[in-house]
Amino acid sequence: MPDSAVSFPLAPRPLAAGLRVLPLFPLAAPLSLLARRVIAANPGLIERLGVYGACRFAIDPTDLPLVLLLHPHPSRARITVHRRPPAEADTRIAGPLAALLGLVHGTWDGDALFFSRDLVIEGDTGAALALRNAIDDAELDLGAEVAGLAGPMRGRLAPLIGLAERVTRLPLRRTREV
Amino acid sequence: MDLTVGPNQFFWGAETWRDFYAELADEAPVDRVVLGELVCSKRLPFYQADIPGAVERLQAAGKRVALTSLALVTLKRERKLMAELFETGLEIEVNDLTALAHLPEGAAFGVGPLVNCYNEGTAAWLATRGAGRICLPPELPLTSVTAITAACPAPVEVWGWGRLPLAISGRCYHARLHDRAKDNCQFVCDTDPDGREVETLDGQPFLAVNGVQTLSAACANAAHQLGPLRNAGVSALRLSPQSAGFTAVCRDFRALADGRMSAAELSARNLPDAPGGAYCDGFLTGMSGVAWSQAG
Amino acid sequence: MELVCPAGTPAALRAAVAAGAHTVYCGYADDTNARNFPGLNFSRAEMEAAIAHAHAQCAKVLVAINTFPRAGDPGPWHAAVADAAAAGADAVILADTGLLAHTAEHHPDLRRHLSVQAAAANPDAINFHAEAFGVKRVVLPRVLSVQEITAINREIDVETEVFVFGGLCVMAEGRCSLSSYATGQSPNMNGVCSPASHVAYDEDADGTLSARLGGFTIHRSARGEPAPYPTLCKGCFTSNARTGYVFEDPTSLDASQLIPQLAKAGVSALKIEGRQRSRAYVAKVVRAFRAATDALAAGRPIPPGTLAALTEGQSATTGAYAKTWR
Numbered sequence: 001m002p003d004s005a006v007s008f009p010l011a012p013r014p015l016a017a018g019l020r021v022l023p024l025f026p027l028a029a030p031l032s033l034l035a036r037r038v039i040a041a042n043p044g045l046i047e048r049l050g051v052y053g054a055c056r057f058a059i060d061p062t063d064l065p066l067v068l069l070l071h072p073h074p075s076r077a078r079i080t081v082h083r084r085p086p087a088e089a090d091t092r093i094a095g096p097l098a099a100l101l102g103l104v105h106g107t108w109d110g111d112a113l114f115f116s117r118d119l120v121i122e123g124d125t126g127a128a129l130a131l132r133n134a135i136d137d138a139e140l141d142l143g144a145e146v147a148g149l150a151g152p153m154r155g156r157l158a159p160l161i162g163l164a165e166r167v168t169r170l171p172l173r174r175t176r177e178v
Numbered sequence: 179m180d181l182t183v184g185p186n187q188f189f190w191g192a193e194t195w196r197d198f199y200a201e202l203a204d205e206a207p208v209d210r211v212v213l214g215e216l217v218c219s220k221r222l223p224f225y226q227a228d229i230p231g232a233v234e235r236l237q238a239a240g241k242r243v244a245l246t247s248l249a250l251v252t253l254k255r256e257r258k259l260m261a262e263l264f265e266t267g268l269e270i271e272v273n274d275l276t277a278l279a280h281l282p283e284g285a286a287f288g289v290g291p292l293v294n295c296y297n298e299g300t301a302a303w304l305a306t307r308g309a310g311r312i313c314l315p316p317e318l319p320l321t322s323v324t325a326i327t328a329a330c331p332a333p334v335e336v337w338g339w340g341r342l343p344l345a346i347s348g349r350c351y352h353a354r355l356h357d358r359a360k361d362n363c364q365f366v367c368d369t370d371p372d373g374r375e376v377e378t379l380d381g382q383p384f385l386a387v388n389g390v391q392t393l394s395a396a397c398a399n400a401a402h403q404l405g406p407l408r409n410a411g412v413s414a415l416r417l418s419p420q421s422a423g424f425t426a427v428c429r430d431f432r433a434l435a436d437g438r439m440s441a442a443e444l445s446a447r448n449l450p451d452a453p454g455g456a457y458c459d460g461f462l463t464g465m466s467g468v469a470w471s472q473a474g
Numbered sequence: 475m476e477l478v479c480p481a482g483t484p485a486a487l488r489a490a491v492a493a494g495a496h497t498v499y500c501g502y503a504d505d506t507n508a509r510n511f512p513g514l515n516f517s518r519a520e521m522e523a524a525i526a527h528a529h530a531q532c533a534k535v536l537v538a539i540n541t542f543p544r545a546g547d548p549g550p551w552h553a554a555v556a557d558a559a560a561a562g563a564d565a566v567i568l569a570d571t572g573l574l575a576h577t578a579e580h581h582p583d584l585r586r587h588l589s590v591q592a593a594a595a596n597p598d599a600i601n602f603h604a605e606a607f608g609v610k611r612v613v614l615p616r617v618l619s620v621q622e623i624t625a626i627n628r629e630i631d632v633e634t635e636v637f638v639f640g641g642l643c644v645m646a647e648g649r650c651s652l653s654s655y656a657t658g659q660s661p662n663m664n665g666v667c668s669p670a671s672h673v674a675y676d677e678d679a680d681g682t683l684s685a686r687l688g689g690f691t692i693h694r695s696a697r698g699e700p701a702p703y704p705t706l707c708k709g710c711f712t713s714n715a716r717t718g719y720v721f722e723d724p725t726s727l728d729a730s731q732l733i734p735q736l737a738k739a740g741v742s743a744l745k746i747e748g749r750q751r752s753r754a755y756v757a758k759v760v761r762a763f764r765a766a767t768d769a770l771a772a773g774r775p776i777p778p779g780t781l782a783a784l785t786e787g788q789s790a791t792t793g794a795y796a797k798t799w800r
Contacts, residue, residue, distance in 0.1 A: 048483075048513045106485075109755035117683070117701050126512045126671035133513030136752045137483035175754065250646055252595050252622060260598070275571070279598035294592075294648060296542035296662065299572025317651040317660060318545070325546030345650035345707075348617030349800045351720060355713055360800035376720055377712045379684075379691040384711065385652070387720065392645070394655055460658070466688055467655035 020065045024081040027066075030149075031079040035070065038138075038145055039077050046074050048134035052127040058082075058089035061097035070131075091123035093131070098170045103132065104140050107171040143173035179404070179435040180414035181208040181428060182313070182335055184291070185216045185246040185271075187343060187418060188388055189368045195225045198419065199232035203239040206428035208417070211236050212271045212290070214245040214263075217346070218389045219256045220363070233268065244269040247277035249292045250346045250390070269310070278307065286310045291337055291416065292346070296322065298329035305332045313416055316342045316398065320406055320462045327411035336407055338400045339427055340418025341373060341386055341393040341453050342467065351387040363389075371421035372453040383454055384468075394467065397452035401434055401441035402471050403462050423451030445472065475733070475767045476743040478536065478635060479760045482514040482750055487524045489753040491533045494764030498528055499536040499567060500749065501665075506554040507538045508569075508591060509749040510665030522561045534564040540589035541665045542570045552576060559584045567613070568592075569648055569662075574607040588612040590637070591648030591662065597629035604632045611635055613745060615646055616727070620735050620795050627740030636736060638729040639759060640747025642793050644707045644722040652706040656688035668705045675701075693724075700724075728790035730766050733776055736795075 039045055046053055049072060057070040067085050071078040085092050093100070099118045102108040110132045113119040121128045143161040150157045165172040183202060190198065202211060213232060215222040229245075236243050245268050247260055261280040263270050272278060273290035281287060289295055289304050289312040301312055313335040314323060327334045352374065353363040367374075373386030373393050383395040400407065400415060407415070415435075417427055427448050433439035445457060460469025479495035481487035490498050501507025503515035516524060525535045537558035543551040551573055558566050559581045566584060568574050569591035577586055590613040594600045603609045611633040614623060627634055643650070647661075654660035657672040668687050676684045681697025685704035692709030695701045702708060702724030711720045729736070733744065744767070746759055766776045794800065 047517075050512060052512060103752075106752065106754045109752040109758075111703070111751055112755065115700050115702060117695075117698070120675070120677065120683075122675060122677075124671070125673040125675070126669070129670045130512030132752075133483060133511070133750075136754075137485045137513075139485050139753075250593075250595060250617070250649070251599070252617065254625075257596055257598055274599070275594075275602060276596055276599040279602040292649065294542055294570070294662065296570065297545040297548060297572055299543060299548055299576060300570060301572070303572050303575045315651070317654050317663065322545035342651075342655065344652050344655050345645040347645045347721075348615075348794050349644060349722075353800075355716065355720065359798055374713055379694055379710060379712065379717070381712070382690065384656075384690055387713070392650075392652065392721070461651075461654070464658070466658035467651065468688075 016064050024066055024083065027081045028079060031068065031081065032077065034142075034145060034149060035072075035077045035079050036075070037149065038140060038142075039072070039074065041145075042138040042140070043074070045134045045138050046072060048137060049130050052090075052124070052130040055090040055124065055127040056086075056088050057127065057131055058085045058092040058123075059100060060085055060092055060094035061100055062094050063096050067092075089123060091121065091125070091127040091131075093119065093121055093128050095119040101142070102171040104135055104142060105171045105174045106136065106139065107175045110136070139174060141174035179408060179412070180210065180335075181338075181431055181435070182210040182212065182414050182416045183208050183428070184313075184340070184416045184418045185212050185214055187217055187341070187391065187393070188371055188373060188421070189218070189221045189224075189365065190371055190421070191368065192225045192228055194371075194421075196228050196232065198424070199228075200235060201425055202428070203232070203235040203241065206425050207432040208241060208428050209414070210242040210244065212244045212246050212288070214247075216246050216249050216273055216290075216292075217391045218350075218367070219248055219253065219259060220365070221367075221389075222259070224365075242269070244271045244288055246271045246290060247273050249273045249343075250348070251276040252348065271313075272309075281308070284308065289313065291315055292343060295326070298326050301326050301330040301332070301334075305330060311335060311414075313337070313414075317461055317467065320403070320410065323407070323412060323462070324410040333413040334411065335414035335416050336400065336412050336462075337398055338415030338417050338431065340397060340420060341395070342398045342458075342461070343391060344385070344394055344467075345392040347390050347392070350390050351392065352389050355387065360390075375454065383456065386454065394458060395454040396456045396458040396468060396470070397454050398459060398461075399445060399448075399452070399457040400459055400462060401431070401444045403459055404434060404441060406463070420451065420453050423448060426451070442472075475737055475741070475770055476635075477760070477763055477767050478743050478745040479763075480640075480746055480749040480751070480756060481524070482509060482511070483753065484516065484520050484524050486749075486751075486753040486756045487535075488527060489757040490760050491528055491531045493757045493760035495533055495760050497534040497536060497564070497743070498524075499538050499745075500524065501538040501540075502554050502557070504550055504554075505544075505663075505665045506541055506551050508540045508589075508661050508665045509538075510541070511750050512670060514750060518557055518561070521557070521563075525562050529562065536565045536567055536587060537561075537563040538567040538589065539573065540567050540569040540591045542662045543573055544663070548572070548576075552580075555581060555584070565610070574603070574609070578607045582608070585610050587635070589648070590615055593646045593648045595646065597626050600626065600630045600632060604630070611742065613637075616643055617646055617794050620732060620739055623736070623741060623795075624739040633742035634740065635743035635745050636729075636741050637727060637747055638733065638736070638744045639763065640726055640751075641705075642722065642725065642727040642747075642791065650707075656690055656706060658688075668703070673704055723791075725791045727793045729792050729795055730763065731776055731778070732792060732795055733766055733770055737770060
């Protein structure tokens with residue numbers, strides 16, 4: 001995994017600026033790898049999606065100039081990266097990167113973020129709800145997953161993620177108290 | 179197919195109430211009439227004294243008569259009212275299981291549409307307790323109606339006509355719409371003899387409020403489902419009172435059941451007086467309750 | 475005072491137990507329970523593991539089987555009861571008369587609670603269910619005032635459980651088909667109210683967010699205004715040219731300050747709504763309410779509510795517990 005992906009939330013403003021001018025396609029492979037890793041470790045994720053397992057989920061961090069499209073699959077999950085929400089998305093979950101990460105890590109409650117309109121859902125609301133509930137149950141820790149991807153570098157990466165979390169105040173790891 | 183007139187759901191003045199049941203007794207070709215207060219116990223004193231006369235007149239006209247229980251019993255005086263119902267000696271239609279607690283051993287009773295009888299297990303249990311007939315909740319699809327009717331020893335009735343009772347609450351929406359508390363409602367629900375319409379933000383008629391009750395804005399009309407209901411073994415249709423043209427509704431349903439009138443003709447003739455001016459029959463076979471099988 | 479907490483997922487159950495729940499309630503992932511939402515609820519194996527986990531922490535698990543069995547197809551409901559019994563559930567929460575009779579007959583040793591969906595709103599109805607089906611606890615409908623709850627407890631032998639926090643039904647629970655009228659799916663039959671599958675949001679150019687349910691527009695919020703989930707009874711409607719929340723404002727229940735009064739009224743258990751909420755929410759709310767019940771036990775005042783940000787539309791009500799609500 002290239003360092004740039006790990007440093008995503010490290011410095012969001014320079015990152016957003018960078019992403020605006022750089023090509024996005026190199027991000028797809030490492031993100032897809034991450035998705036497959038997460039799904040392999042949490043088979044319940046796909047099970048919980050139920051009838052929505054074949055949907056395409058657009059994840060739209062509104063403070064970054066990109067949209068991720070998640071194609072869930074037990075073994076061949078993919079994430080593609082787009083400039084705009086692609087038409088093939090069945091549902092779109094949009095909000096600041098921090099809100100999206102906090103949702104994944106159990107830092108914040110999805111309903112509460114939605115009431116306050118920090119999160120916006122478009123398209124198939126049922127699909128978005130299924131994904132949110134499946135992720136909430138999986139107790140994901142993207143920081144740990146990313147560190148895991150680094151293989152032998154893992155030990156050196158983990159403290160960096162902790163540091164990044166403190167500096168950016170983005171919830172990069174699972175909330176511990178839960 | 180028998181016809182049952184359900185209890186009037188709305189709040190009408192005593193004179194209107196008396197006239198309605200007099201006309202029903204004298205002119206409506208129906209088999210059974212259920213009357214009394216279903217929705218709000220505060221309304222009852224306004225016409226309670228007229229009930230015995232109406233019962234007598236209906237019985238004299240050859241109709242079977244039953245008294246309804248309240249749909250939601252919370253207050254002490256409402257519980258007392260439920261106990262007193264069984265002292266009348268008339269058949270009681272239970273619309274809240276509370277009434278069963280007061281049922282004398284072996285007394286016959288009917289089950290109204292506001293009791294949650296959703297399946298054959300519940301229907302069988304009610305029949306064992308002495309239910310002589312069961313009017314199913316309007317929400318049930320035809321498949322459920324068929325399954326229950328097949329297994330239920332008691333005759334089964336289905337909602338045939340009138341605004342659908344969709345919900346009952348502790349809160350009075352009529353009072354709320356008039357910025358009044360329920361205890362100081364000043365009986366404002368009497369200004370809307372068929373309920374007060376509620377529209378969506380796009381201006382579509384959607385619901386109707388009637389005191390603590392919420393109804394559909396559209397008038398349910400099962401005329402076009404008569405064949406399937408008959409095949410399912412349903413033995414009666416329930417017609418729910420409205421402020422205008424109700425005797426005509428009863429006559430036309432009689433003609434429909436006897437094969438003298440088509441469903442299309444019944445629907446066309448009675449649309450002008452139907453509350454809400456629109457029909458629905460979606461709970462039986464449609465995608466949602468509001469759907470109308472004859473929509474273009 | 476027993477604290478009964480929601481869990482829509484095994485993770486939420488563990489979070490609730492860790493946060494101090496005395497009891498957790500949950501359901502199987504099908505239409506046998508009234509929170510049959512996408513991505514929620516428990517498989518058979520998850521339920522067994524969850525009950526074992528809770529029991530190891532001295533917490534109880536109640537299994538909600540509180541929809542009304544489909545006519546002609548009672549199998550899933552009977553199986554849910556049998557599986558809950560086999561998994562060691564401390565009680566099942568039931569609403570359907572036929573299912574109560576079935577459970578009393580076939581699983582006499584399985585403790586039975588009467589679901590709020592059965593809407594037993596007075597001592598006669600409660601005593602009737604206790605006598606007919608051996609119900610040991612009744613979850614009271616949210617149509618009652620504290621005084622009425624006090625009066626009810628004087629006339630009954632079974633325990634009462636009341637809602638203290640979360641979503642608020644304004645209709646008598648289990649006696650509402652608004653949702654199926656608009657969408658074809660109802661709490662009683664499908665375990666869903668105003669289902670997400672029938673919700674559509676549209677944000678227009680000026681930031682106004684319209685929410686439609688089954689094609690009916692029932693809410694609009696201007697840019698920056700909170701956007702409540704379009705639940706029918708909390709929708710915005712027009713009647714006689716007057717537009718507003720005809721049934722109830724988009725608010726949720728917070729009766730935390732009434733806990734001492736509810737205890738005095740003879741209530742045995744406090745229930746938190748929210749099986750559809752995240753584990754983060756469950757942990758926060760349970761922790762706050764456990765602090766409240768501990769304060770009650772120690773004779774200290776209840777700490778003031780700190781949960782406003784988690785409530786719907788950011789406002790809270792004490793609902794029918796105060797008589798003026800009606």
